[in-house]
Amino acid sequence: MARNGDAPPDDVAVILTTEGPHGPVIHAANRAARLAGAMIGARVVDARAVCADLRVEYADLAGDAAALRRLMLWARRWCPWSVVDGADGLILETTGADHLFGGEAAMLTDMETCLSGLGLGAQLAVAPTWGAAWALARHGPVRAICAEEGIAPALAPLPVDGLRLKGDTLLLLRRLGLKTIGAIAQVPRLSLTRRFARADLAANPLMRLDQAMGHLAEPVASRDAAPRIIARTRLPEPIQDPTAYVPDLCRDLCHQLARQGLGCRRLHLTVYRTDGEISRIEAATAAPTRDADHLHRLFEGKLERINPGFGFDLITLEAGVVEALELTQTRLDGKAEEDLHLPRLIDRLSARFGAQAVQSPALRASHVPERAEIRIPALHMHGAGAEATPRERPVRLLHPPEEVRVLYAVPEGPPVQFIWRRQTHRVARYAGPERIAPEWWRDRPGTRLRDYFKVEDQSGKRLWIYREGLHDDGRGGDPRWFVHGMFA
Amino acid sequence: MQCKTALTSGYRQKRWFAGSQSQFCTLSEAFPATPTDAGAVGFVLSSLPRQRAPVLWVQDWLSQKEAGRPYLPGMTTRQVIQVDLSRPVDVLLAMEEGLRCTALAAVVGEIWGDPPVLDFTATKRLALRAEHHQVPCWLIRRAASPDLSAARNRWRVTSLPSLPHPEDARAPGAPRWQAELFRARHRPPGTWIATYDRAADRVDLSAAIRDGAVAESDGAQWRRAAR
Secondary structure, eight states, X not given: OOOTTOOOOTTSXXXXXXXXXXXXXXXXXXXXXXXXXXXXXXXXXXXXXXXXXXXXXEOOHHHHHHHXXXXXXXXXXXXXXEEEETXXXXXXXXXXXXXXXXXXXXXXXXXXXXXXXXXXXXXXXXOSSHHHHHHHHHHSOTTEEOOGGGHHHHHTTSBGGGGOOOHHHHHHHHHTTOOBHHHHHHSOHHHHHHHTTTOOGGGOXXXXXXXXXXXXXXXXXXXXXXXXXXXXXXXXXXXXOOGGGHHHHHHHHHHHHHHHTEEEEEEEEEEEETTSOEEEEEEEEEEEEOOHHHHHHHTTTTGGGSOOTTOEEEEEEEEOSEEEOOOOOOOTTOOOOOSOOHHHHHHHHHHHHOTTTEEEEEXXXXXXXXXXXXXEEGGGOOSOOSOOOSSOOOSEXXXXXXXXXXXXXXXXXXXXXXXXXXXXXEEEEEEEEEEEOOOTTTSOTTOOOEEEEEEEEXXXXXXXXXXXXXXXXXXXXXXXXXXXXXXX | OBOOOSTTSHHHHHIIIIIOHHHHSSEEEEEESSTTOTHHHHHHXXXXXXXXXXXXXXXXXXXXXXXXXXXXXXXXXXXXXXXXXXXHHHHHHHHHHHHTOTTSSEEEEEEESOOTTSSHHHHHHHHHHHHHHTOOEEEEEESOOOOSOOOSEEEEEEEEOOOBOSSOTTSBOSOEEEEEEXXXXXXXXXXXXXXXXXXXXXXXXXXXXOBOOOOSSOSHHHHHHHO
16 A cells, blocks of 8 residues: 555556565565566565666555554445455445445446545455455456356456465465366365365365355454544534633533543544634643543633634534543542542643643663653653662752863862852862763764762852863863752 | 750651641742752752652743752652743742642742742742642742741751761761741741751751850849759
8 A cells, every 4th residue: 555645656666575584575566566577475685686676665564554444444435334354455345335326336436536536546346245356356357346146257267366365275276276266166065175174264265265155154344433522512603712612512521421431631622613714722631531620621721722713603622532431439438539630730730831841750771860860741651760870969950061160170080169150169078080981872972971070169069060071082172071960 | 155956866857847747738938048059959858748749840940040950860769740831920820730739749849039920929829728738838949038928937048068978088978958947937936957868868957056145144043942
């Protein structure tokens, strides 16, 4: 399936590869590549030897599967039941639906038009059974249509690959000289049954043939999309300010969520303007919730960001991401807790000041001080990180470190006097050095090591200063001194 | 004549900082002597309740630029939720929201200077909320003048030269601060020398060493009692 928007031109030979046991193998190839000699399942180096100007891309299998699932739901416009078939197929149960599009042929044309509008090529077939449709779509004529009584003649000239069999079974049939489905159908059932008595479905030509002919049932197990949880308010005439309607929308949404035992993590408030535009604002929560008052407060101060234009007459509130939320009783006397819970506090602060302003620092295994602490938005807070270092660390850290002017340096230890923020500090006592080397796997090659000292000046102020580099390390000029933090 | 008080024992310290919970679950202010002096931060950290619950730490922009950020490896493994804001009015708003949440161990705010929004009303709101929900609240005010405020305890904290290091004579040892309680609601004000024991995560307060006042009476009652 072509990636969205950047499909290569038809005359360029492109293959998609996956990792095989002996290097990359071809997962898919376009028409130009197939004509040039690239075979699906062959190794990429072999294909390169045949065709030198082959463009090689990596296949995104998970992305393809997700896109196919979405396409399966999208295809419900033609019929109510659809299901994903393997890695590259869709099965639509169109029984009783084709007359809405003017017959089966017109429906297939409509499908091909709509799919090409999405940038997708498709091979389509209509047949009474899953197996027959599978074979006709892949190996049959263009837009094949096959009726109940015409299955056997339609399938007879197709190769045995159309029976959805495994590779070694196909090899066996080819060695037996059975090349078409018609040839298999002419073999007496008794001998086929005896030969493949213990084979499972994917290796059993007789069962696959029965499925294709309709002798063995193969129902379509359609999966439904989760229904959208959405609350709407239609207004008799356009208004400019949605504030008065938000509490009711929140209550309605929470009622729907409670009925299904869900809680929402994302909220989208959308207004539909009279001039055809829409305007929306969003809110997020740190834990699933269905408390109407809480959801209402998340929109406080944000409703002004809606651009009302000349007014709007429809407001919707949709739960974007939902998670299961069970009710638990926390108190024996049956009363509710009136306190504000921690996730709700985080929601409110994040909604008001932005998710980046509310952070939760966590420890990380690194000796470089600024990397020993990682800041993650509190909305995505999780448990404890790495262990704290046993060495003494300051309670405050300056970001970035501030350079000091050294007045009186000595060969070893920290400077005796230095000026920081226009004040002269005289070092009375010090502890150190603690040498922290750059992390070669992360830092750039020229990064210098640091020697950290804990110094105490004449007034009792305790600072964490460091010298960047050594005199003779060949990575720049004289070492410089920085203040990096303050001890308590 | 020198006076050394009995507030040195760990038992007394415990009563001061943890036992009298109702006195400490209120608004307190700490004024560092200079903006870069982290002694006040250490003093506030050491007086927070020892729980695994998170601390909400709110800073305005100037405090963060001038005095740095709280550094988690340097604190005694606490969970912190840090809020970086630009305006003092936002800091007060976030603190008020945080004080409604009893799942927090404490709320600490840092405000630079004397912004007009930090007036008596704002501090009164913070104090009442802290007392109602029983969440300790601290306000660290750098480059500020201690004018009208509803804070129940107001401290002035200055770093002092530290104790001698037990193993290295040249190195600074356990930190010491001069903690001056210049306004308090529930107890008489005073000045103490606070010594912080990092291993035990404990503060020992001892009275500042100074010359005591000479008794005003001439001692006649003692002579009468002896007779």
